[in-house]
Amino acid sequence: MQNKQWTQKEVNETLWRACDTFRGKIDSSIYKDYILVMLFMKYISDVYKEHYTELLEKYDGDKEMADRQIKLDRFTLNDASSFDDLYQNRNASNIGEIINKALADVEESNKTKLRGVFKNIDFNSESILGNTKERNTMLKDLLEDFSKLDLRPSRLLGEDVIGNAYEYLISNFASDAGKKGGEFFTPSEVSELLSRLVKPEENDRIYDPTCGSGSLLIKAFDKVPSKKAQIYGQERNGQTHSLARMNMFLHGIDDAKIAWGDTIANPLHIENGKLMKFQVVVANPPFSLDKWASGFSGESNGDFVMESSLDPFKRFDWGVPPKSKGDYAFVQHMLHSLAEGGRMGVVLPHGVLFRGASEGRIRKEIIDLNLLDAVIGLPANLFFGTSIPATILVFKQNRTRDNILFIDASQDGMYEKGKNQNKLKEEDILRITAAYEKYETEEKFTHVATKKEIKENDYNLNIPRYVDTFEEEELVDLEEVKENIESIKEELEELEAEMKKYLEELGL
Structure with a gap:
């Protein structure tokens, strides 16, 4: 154990086996924490x-x-709140309480970086982990599983093994959790595509208003070679907010500003009383969120009607989205948070491209303001918890062109088909990003639409209106078909004659 070197694969597999402690007893969307x-x-x-x-x-x-010097590290740890101490106490009758106290001590010792990061986790919860005997057995098994891992930096082979292991676990939990999985994780290849499209640069502020576990922000941050960029995020779900903060810390990002709250009703990244502005915005908001404006009502009133005047930041002056579909609420929030010259990429359901009424009016306003730069159709079944195809919309402030690029990346051959979920391959990501850079029409793949075309289509952005992927079927040669039929008839007659001959020989 002391001299063993751990590969990424070995770390991942050991961690996944540790999940056996909970499998069949607790839902993965809960035990992941x-x-x-x-x-x-x-x-x-x-x-x-x-x-x-x-x-x-x-x-x-x-x-x-040594004690004096180690206090200068990224974080400090008391002996009583280390994993080794927890392992020594694994047989204690109050092990759940001991773990909770250790977590509280870690927060207290690292207030500036880890304050409140464990607030939503309770290792002594009877409602989740069962009665004392069941709970103690489970926690003992968990500690014994983790004791098999040696995560000292000198023992790990490869770069960012722990950050990668964390992402590996989150991805697997998201796959297991079905619909709930999509709430906290964006597939890594989609995050990669988004981050390449918006091209983060040094000294940029990078923002995700629905950041989930933070994986999309980390992908965008990694595109800045010097790592001199500032990360901002907000997440409504308390457990997921904690995951995001731990994710940042494990990737070596200590100064990420991840807020907890409802981004639409209570945006928390404010500067001089106004929405903070960002050079890069990336997001995969919840698809067509119902009751997205409930935070403005102040009560659970089913008759509540959202009005633009209720928002102090004037984000909905272009139009108030329908109460059952919050897609354009998030889009408008992000566009109002975009700095001059800023780039924004957001994953949305296809309905935002063509739905009418208030969404149609908002879409028209955004297009007339020349903010939309590209519409990219993705393959179906890429995301956890939903099989519907999604689209990426790319926006830019201060655009120098007034056309809009359409890319249809949903066709066969543009992705890898999987048993449960499809994936974008690296070559697919490269083809999409190259097409976006080129910004030209390519038959059956891309189309640069003029404002005139868009207006003639009543601001409907449905991709098949602009990219024709229809393949004409080859004309059928009727003479050839007739000859084939005659030939088959002749063969059939010969076979029947031969069969009759055999039957006669057998006396049948």
Whole structure:
């Protein structure tokens, strides 16, 4: 164990086996929090332990000097709140309480970076983990599973093994969780495509108003080679907000500003009393969210009608979306948060391209303001929890052109078909991004539509109106078909004659 080197694959497989502790007892959308928190605890404990050992060696066993130096690390850890201490107490009758206290100590010791990060997790919950005996058995098994892992940096082979392992787990949990999975994770290849389309640059502010577990933000941040960019996010779900903050920390991003709350009713990234502005905005908001404006009503009133005047930030002056479909509420929020020259990429259901009434009016306003740069149709069944095809809309402030590019990337051959879920391959991502860069019409794949075309289509952006992927069937040669039929008839007659001959020989 002391000298073993751990590959990414071995770490991933060991973590996935640790989930057996909960499988069949608790839904994966719930037990994911316990697994991910324990991974976090094990990792920071191993990092801390290794560095402390190195400092003791450096200072010839001078504990006081080592203690003083280690306080300058990214985080600090008390002996009583380390994973090793939890493991030593694995047989305790109150192990759930002991783990909760350790988590509280970690938060208290690292207030600026980890305050409140474990607030939504309770290792002593009877309603989730069962009675004392069941709970203690489960937690003991969990600690024993994680004790098999050695996550000291010197033992890990590869770059960002822990960050990758965290993403691996989240992805698998999202797949397991069905519809709920899509609420906290965007498939990595879609995140990769979005981040390449918006091209984050050094010193950009990068924002995701519905950030889930933060994977999309991390992909965008990784596109900045110097890592000099500031991350902002907001997430409504408390557990998912905690996942995002842990995800950032495990990827070495200590200064990410991830807020907890309803982005539409209570946007929390404010500057001088107005919405903060961002150079890059990326998002995969919940598709067609029902009751998206309920936060404005102040009560659960089924008769509540949202009006633009209720929003102090004037985001809905272009139109108030229908109460059962919040897609354009998020789009308008993001566009009002976009800085001069900013780029924005958002994943949405196809309905936003053609639905009428208030959504049609909003769409017309956005197009007339020359904010929409591209419409990209994605294959069906890419996302967790829904098989419907989605679209990526790319927006830009201060566009120098007034055409709109349409890309149909939903066709066969543009993605990898999977048993449960389809995937975009690297070559597919490259083809889409190259087409966006080229910004030209390519038969059966892309079309650059003029404003005149868009207006003639009553601002309907349905992709088949602009990209014709229809393949004409070859004309049937009737003479050839007739000859084939005659030939088949002759063969059939010969076979029947031969069959009759055999039957006669057998006396039948």
